[in-house]
Amino acid sequence: MSDVIERYRDPCLFESLVRRIGRHSPRRPLTLMHVCGTHENAVARFGIRNLLPDWLRIIAGPGCPVCVCPPADINAAVQLALDHDAVIATFGDMVNVPADDVSLADARADGGDVRVVYSAADAVTIARKEKDRQVVFFAVGFETTACTSAAVALAQPPENLSMLVSHRLIPPALDALERIDGLCIDGFLLPGHVLAVTGTGSYVEFCKANSTAAVVAGFEAVDIMLGVGSLVDMIIRGESDVQNAYPRAVRSDGNRRALQAVNQAFDTVDSAWRGLGVIPASGLALQKDLSHMDASGRFDIRTDKVIADDPPGCECSSVMTGLKEPESCALFGTACRPDSPKGPCMVSSEGTCRNRYFFERA
Amino acid sequence: MRNKEKETILLGHGSGGRLTHELIRDVFLEKLANPVLGFLGDSGILPETEGRIAITTDSFVVSPLFFAGGDIGTLAVNGTVNDLAVSGAIPKYLSLGAIIEEGFPVADLKRIVSSIARSAEESGVIVVAGDTKVVERGKGDGLFLSMSGTGIMRNGYPPQRPPGPGDSVIVSGPVGDHGAVILASRAHLETADSFGSDCAAVTSLVQALFDEGIVPRFMRDPTRGGLAGVLCDLAQDTSAGVEVMEQHVPVKPEVETICNITGVDPLYLACEGRVVAVVDSSQSDRAVDVWKRSGAGDGAACIGKLTDNERGRVIIRTRYGGARHLMRLTSEILPRIC
Numbered sequence: 085m086s087d088v089i090e091r092y093r094d095p096c097l098f099e100s101l102v103r104r105i106g107r108h109s110p111r112r113p114l115t116l117m118h119v120c121g122t123h124e125n126a127v128a129r130f131g132i133r134n135l136l137p138d139w140l141r142i143i144a145g146p147g148c149p150v151c152v153c154p155p156a157d158i159n160a161a162v163q164l165a166l167d168h169d170a171v172i173a174t175f176g177d178m179v180n181v182p183a184d185d186v187s188l189a190d191a192r193a194d195g196g197d198v199r200v201v202y203s204a205a206d207a208v209t210i211a212r213k214e215k216d217r218q219v220v221f222f223a224v225g226f227e228t229t230a231c232t233s234a235a236v237a238l239a240q241p242p243e244n245l246s247m248l249v250s251h252r253l254i255p256p257a258l259d260a261l262e263r264i265d266g267l268c269i270d271g272f273l274l275p276g277h278v279l280a281v282t283g284t285g286s287y288v289e290f291c292k293a294n295s296t297a298a299v300v301a302g303f304e305a306v307d308i309m310l311g312v313g314s315l316v317d318m319i320i321r322g323e324s325d326v327q328n329a330y331p332r333a334v335r336s337d338g339n340r341r342a343l344q345a346v347n348q349a350f351d352t353v354d355s356a357w358r359g360l361g362v363i364p365a366s367g368l369a370l371q372k373d374l375s376h377m378d379a380s381g382r383f384d385i386r387t388d389k390v391i392a393d394d395p396p397g398c399e400c401s402s403v404m405t406g407l408k409e410p411e412s413c414a415l416f417g418t419a420c421r422p423d424s425p426k427g428p429c430m431v432s433s434e435g436t437c438r439n440r441y442f443f444e445r446a
Numbered sequence: 447m448r449n450k451e452k453e454t455i456l457l458g459h460g461s462g463g464r465l466t467h468e469l470i471r472d473v474f475l476e477k478l479a480n481p482v483l484g485f486l487g488d489s490g491i492l493p494e495t496e497g498r499i500a501i502t503t504d505s506f507v508v509s510p511l512f513f514a515g516g517d518i519g520t521l522a523v524n525g526t527v528n529d530l531a532v533s534g535a536i537p538k539y540l541s542l543g544a545i546i547e548e549g550f551p552v553a554d555l556k557r558i559v560s561s562i563a564r565s566a567e568e569s570g571v572i573v574v575a576g577d578t579k580v581v582e583r584g585k586g587d588g589l590f591l592s593m594s595g596t597g598i599m600r601n602g603y604p605p606q607r608p609p610g611p612g613d614s615v616i617v618s619g620p621v622g623d624h625g626a627v628i629l630a631s632r633a634h635l636e637t638a639d640s641f642g643s644d645c646a647a648v649t650s651l652v653q654a655l656f657d658e659g660i661v662p663r664f665m666r667d668p669t670r671g672g673l674a675g676v677l678c679d680l681a682q683d684t685s686a687g688v689e690v691m692e693q694h695v696p697v698k699p700e701v702e703t704i705c706n707i708t709g710v711d712p713l714y715l716a717c718e719g720r721v722v723a724v725v726d727s728s729q730s731d732r733a734v735d736v737w738k739r740s741g742a743g744d745g746a747a748c749i750g751k752l753t754d755n756e757r758g759r760v761i762i763r764t765r766y767g768g769a770r771h772l773m774r775l776t777s778e779i780l781p782r783i784c
Contacts, residue, residue: 089706093765099767125709128770131766131769132766132768135766135767442770442773443768
């Protein structure tokens with residue numbers, strides 16, 4: 085397996101792909117957008133932006149699951165930890181993102197029981213072990229993690245387990261991006277993790293409707309350059325379609341079992357995104373027969389407080405939608421740094437600002 | 447009826463009475479006895495020594511207590527010995543504090559004390575003072591160890607010439623093994639039996655350099671905070687720039703895989719048996735060679751240099767021609783979402 089991956093890390097192959105892209109001359113600047121925190125991390129970590137020709141730009145869209153999570157949901161998780169004495173089980177970076185200046189890590193420091201888990205199944209294990217506690221799985225992430233939440237919800241988990249569902253879906257976000265004034269995207273680099281679940285098929289309609297090109301890409305340096313190269317080719321040829329540059333993980337029909345689980349466990353609902361507002365049918369909610377597992381029904385969570393997406397001066401919303409580069413935010417690198425972050429994009433390891441700060445100022 | 451007190455730590459083991467006495471005698475002295483400790487007074491009385499004395503202290507709260515390649519006992523001894531060794535001292539004496547949670551299995555405690563004894567013997571150090579406390583169930587995580595150590599400083603160390611631009615940065619082996627083992631265990635990732643923590647004493651590595659007449663200008667063991675943390679300290683302390691070639695940093699394939707799955711950077715993962723040193727660039731090849739030949743530094747490598755550029759900062763040159771800054775960890779190591 086490692087030999088296979090090593091081929092996708094080959095600096096010579098990478099360089100030849102970079103050179104190949106450089107031979108194009110499209111006579112106008114091209115802007116590609118990815119919508120994946122792991123892509124942002126890889127693009128920045130490998131120093132890819134510095135190697136692209138002047139006419140080609142890769143910008144980051146709303147692909148960091150931690151960053152797009154609306155403050156109201158984080159605030160609900162904090163309430164559950166502090167006011168309802170529930171064990172909050174959630175994924176890594178989620179604990180550090182503040183809402184109204186309070187993060188789950190802060191809640192933990194104030195006595196809340198917040199635990200980092202590696203999968204939804206870990207939350208089940210906690211609930212089984214600690215039967216006298218209410219355990220809430222704060223379910224965040226896109227289609228990639230939604231299917232694992234669905235699998236847990238459908239497998240008759242222990243009664244003391246509930247879910248605070250904050251899953252979001254990528255296709256409706258792409259639609260929303262197309263409607264943002266002043267945002268001009270020539271093509272999308274689609275996230276390999278998400279499309280391994282959904283398949284490429286569901287994106288064809290989006291590309292046709294919006295006359296845009298999209299390529300699904302993996303996460304090694306060569307994977308990304310293969311994706312970027314194919315996308316540039318498609319844009320220059322004027323194609324409105326989806327290509328698969330990550331065939332070792334992604335199929336056109338996706339992972340049927342995973343999709344079936346998502347469809348069985350969840351309904352799509354209109355949902356708020358940090359930075360994008362409410363997007364129709366862009367989130368998931370537990371279906372009626374599983375609603376007893378919904379933490380927002382099981383606990384009395386206050387939802388009256390309106391919390392701004394961005395703290396004062398922070399421009400994470402514009403960064404997340406690709407309207408602004410991190411460097412154009414007045415706080416970037418001065419008042420907002422990885423060790424004193426103001427907004428979610430500087431907190432998460434998948435956040436655009438954090439990656440830009442660490443990797444691209446060198 | 448089972449003899450509960452022989453199998454499980456009870457609050458009575460911390461009372462200072464009969465059970466405490468038996469615990470010390472049957473579990474700790476059984477393995478750690480030596481003329482200084484055997485006296486069981488309120489202090490260990492050490493023989494007269496010449497030279498400057500180095501002293502270090504550390505606490506060990508690792509979870510899980512037992513991991514591939516070691517346990518909290520080996521970690522405590524090697525961690526303490528290594529702090530002394532990389533300070534330029536020859537480690538001599540240890541003190542041990544054990545905070546045990548009520549209900550902890552005596553068999554596990556015995557196993558850990560055996561590890562302490564074995565690791566101490568391997569490093570040529572002895573435990574000369576000790577203390578045990580028992581806390582109520584729920585108020586500890588099984589077992590916490592606290593260890594202090596002393597050693598005799600080598601003459602002429604640290605050298606007068608501090609590390610500066612032009613010097614080479616070398617590492618004694620692959621980085622991140624220990625951190626990756628702990629990460630894998632917490633993430634329930636199965637790893638090959640052959641892959642374990644690098645937990646070991648680095649005394650032989652340090653000695654090998656001095657035996658060859660190579661006096662490092664800086665030495666550290668990259669534990670918590672990993673290689674990145676040490677390099678950031680180096681840049682800050684010397685006000686030089688530190689430039690590291692990513693492809694020269696040795697990382698085992700197993701560590702690479704665990705990092706790929708969890709999204710953690712191996713440069714931030716703890717090592718428990720490696721040395722990072724700065725040597726004169728004219729000596730770096732020889733130093734790496736000495737380490738390789740010593741048996742304890744098979745994967746040793748020269749990973750970069752100190753420069754006049756970007757003073758006070760660490761730059762990593764990637765194998766794809768890009769560059770990035772390396773900074774200290776800003777919070778706990780967290781796995782990514784997908």
